[in-house]
Each structure stands twice: as structure tokens, then as C-alpha cells.
Amino acid sequence: MPIVRVEMFEGRDRETKQKLVKSLTAEMARVTGCSEASVHVVITDVSKEDWGIGGELAATKFPD
Secondary structure, three states, X not given: OOXXXXXXXXXXXXXXXXXXXXXXXXXXXXXXXXXXXXXXXXEEEEOHHHOEEOOEEHHHHOOO
């Protein structure tokens, strides 16, 4: 049972996440030879306030 974990900035809508899950599932199955039904995708939305890049908060580097 492959598990794909994705951490990304919050704010993407359900449709975008669905496309991501579908794409990652298909590619994992293709590369590993497993069934798509066995692939799990876990998406974790992270606030820019809780993400650091190069010593700065992402909220500072990428303000909305």
C-alpha cells in the first residue's frame, strides 16, 4: 500500500486537490505496478505562518 504525502500551502480548492490526488495515484500505480486502489494520498495544508524557507516565514516571503 503506497502512501503519498503532500504538504503544501493552504488555500487550494477541492477540485484542485481532486486533480492532484487523481494524478498522483495514476503515476504511483504506473511507476510501481501496484493497483490504483491501493494508493493512498494524504494532503496536509500548512499555513504560510507555519512554514519556514531560508530562515524566514513563508508568509513574509510570499505575502498574499
